[in-house]
Amino acid sequence: MKLLNTAILAVALTLTAFASETKVQPQTPESLLSFVNIKDAKGDVKAVYDEITKAWGFVPIVLKQYSLNPKILRIQWELYKELGENKNFDPKMLTMMRMLLGEAQDCTYCLGLNKGMLLNMFKVPMDEVVALSKDPNTAKLDEKQKTMLLFILKAVKTPHDTNAKDIEGLKKLGWSDKDIFEGVKSGTNVIAATLLIDALKLQKDF
Secondary structure, eight states: OHHHHHHHHHHHHHHHHHHHHOOOOOOOOSOSSOOOOGGGOOHHHHHHHHHHHHHHSSOOHHHHHGGGSHHHHHHHHHHHHHHHTOTTSOHHHHHHHHHHHHHHTTOHHHHHHHHHHHHHTSOOOHHHHHHHHHOGGGOOOOHHHHHHHHHHHHHHHSGGGOOHHHHHHHHHTTOOHHHHHHHHHHHHHHHHHHHHHHHTTOOOOO
C-alpha cells in the first residue's frame, strides 16, 4: 500500500510540474477587426446573413467582415449571386480556379476551402488535385471549360499577356462577351478576397 501511495504521489507531482510548465496558448482572434456575428445580426445585416445561409449553408468569415458596412455587405452578396447565376460555368471549374488562384496568392484559407470542395463535393481524387496544382492543363474538364479556366488564370496572373486571339478562341467554343467578362470578374474577385483575408488575418471557419 505504501508503495502504491508513493507511486500515486510521484505521478501527481509529475503532472503538477508539467502543468506548471505548460502555457495556455491564447486563442487566435478571428480577425484583426470586429464584425457582426450571426447571433448578434440585426436589420439589413441579418437579412443578408439569412440569404447567405439559405444559399450556402453558412456565412463565410470573409463575408462577415463586410458587416462593418451593411451597404457594402449587400453589394458584395448581390455580386456573388449575380455571378453565380451564369449556368454556362461549370461549378467544378470555378472551384478549381479559386483553389489555383488562392494557392498562387499563398492564401491558406482559399486553398483549403476550395481544395476541400474538390475532394469532398466534386469527388476529385487527391492525385488529380495534386496534379492540377502543379499544372492547370491537367484539369479534367471538357475543352470549353478548360479553355475558360486557363484564360481566367492568365487574365488574373499575367493580365498584360491577354490578347484578341484568346478572346477569339473562347468565342469559337461558344463563350459570349458577357461570359468572358464574368469569368475574368470572378477571377479578380478571388484576388480581392485573398488580399482581404490575409491582410486582416481572417481565420478558417470550415
